[in-house]
Amino acid sequence: MPKQIKPVPAEHQPAQSDWPLIRKFRYVQRLENQEIDALVQLHQQTKTIPKRKVILNQGDANKQCLIITDGWAYRFSKLRNGNRQVINYYVPGDIISPFALFMPKANYSVASITDLQVAVFKPDHLIQLFATHPRLGLLYGWMLGRNDALVAEQVIRIGRRSAYKRTAHLLLELYYRLKIVGLYNDTSFSTPLTQDLLADTLGLSIVHMNRTLRKLQADGMISGRLNEITLLDIDELMRITESQPRYLEQTQQISPVVSQQK
Amino acid sequence: MPKQIKPVPAEHQPAQSDWPLIRKFRYVQRLENQEIDALVQLHQQTKTIPKRKVILNQGDANKQCLIITDGWAYRFSKLRNGNRQVINYYVPGDIISPFALFMPKANYSVASITDLQVAVFKPDHLIQLFATHPRLGLLYGWMLGRNDALVAEQVIRIGRRSAYKRTAHLLLELYYRLKIVGLYNDTSFSTPLTQDLLADTLGLSIVHMNRTLRKLQADGMISGRLNEITLLDIDELMRITESQPRYLEQTQQISPVVSQQK
DNA sequence: CGCTAGGTTGAATACGCTCAAAGATCGTGG
């Protein structure tokens, strides 16, 4: 039973179309009803995946795309010595295997953290989706670009930031991502993360991860546990981490009018 | 005057179509002549960019795509304290701003290392390119997926690998990437990298970068300077870094036959 | 031939790691 905060309704859209992915798209782009319908189609087939399960192994065939509608997952690589590195998280509205249409095999493993509610679609489905709704193709591309920025940000975090700033920066990022799909509560949000997983995300040891979180707490930056964390001083967090959620938002209309594609 | 090793000719293709980007695509996919022609079109307008110049600033409008045909560049972010983190390199055959069609603004800065020879095209050009040649759309998607793997690999490198392994791993990656576009010589390749730039790529200090390179040399793993480096024991390098150039290659035919898209 | 960017080396320091052990918390079954 996922303990997400109840989503706040977006604008005024029929309940059926209130999937997190659609919410994410509508956050950056006005959608026609037709387009919304087509995206709802993508959510036709749903499936549940138990928590703590490896969904995809490095090298597996990329047979399907999964849209997360509830729960969290992560993409990772495991080294021989047992070290694990988390590349990115998937939260509601994110697609697992977004490149399935283009790449025959998965380059990295993916595992669920919580029980997962997903919509399954065949990669091929995208071909006709984009042919029928070119703007959705552009939105899909936007999503890929956003994912790219997310991973680039992860590089910067672990490459040139101290443990303290890494942690603060990631927490901010998660806050903003969840906010976009409505999974927040003022300056609090809930996560299924453990310190262990966070450590493997930020390239730190568990011990140091713990000490860093304690320090953020002692400094009055955060409060609560990971399962329900509150950012106490967002301005200061933004300042010290030099965060610019710009890479999450890009609020301009992507393509006011797309040239008629035939 | 870029001092690249002279490319070896790929298969048996007219000289005009021997652009690195096309070579990269043909490495993973058989192309029809029509498709090659269309890609050659993309290279119509060329341009030279001087070395050590910032080509794109974080936040700049993504007005054009640049295909590198000669030279190196890198994408990076600069922090307030002066720290710089390199996210990825661009070598011949790579596209700068591949998401320009989808994202209005650049999320990160890009700078040239060497003098750059580039082909310039308008992002919009891709729309009709993909409409006319759907398989090129898939190849473009493949390229984006490959870039994603490249950055993910960078995360793993700096997150959970020692300085020694990071360095070895990056050198191997560069070797394989250059090999695909023909810029290699047995187990040697030339780079315009400095230890300073490498350090900012791998999240190390210059001093430690230097010591690490010295150690790799002392261990008989590499020889020569960065401007013309030789990998002396590729098998061993692959073993200790657990490298799997799979993420660069994915040699399967991406889409034997694409369903007719109208 | 001197300047400048880049490379090299030594020494002291620090950030984060490992090892070790003890508390907390939560789910589950008796």
Next chain:
DNA sequence: CCACGATCTTTGAGCGTATTCAACCTAGCG
């Protein structure tokens, strides 16, 4: 409803990898 096990969190102590500071060396270029 309590007890137990499993997972997760916390804390202490010693160590090591990589950092910083400082200096000197080297090579290419004008």
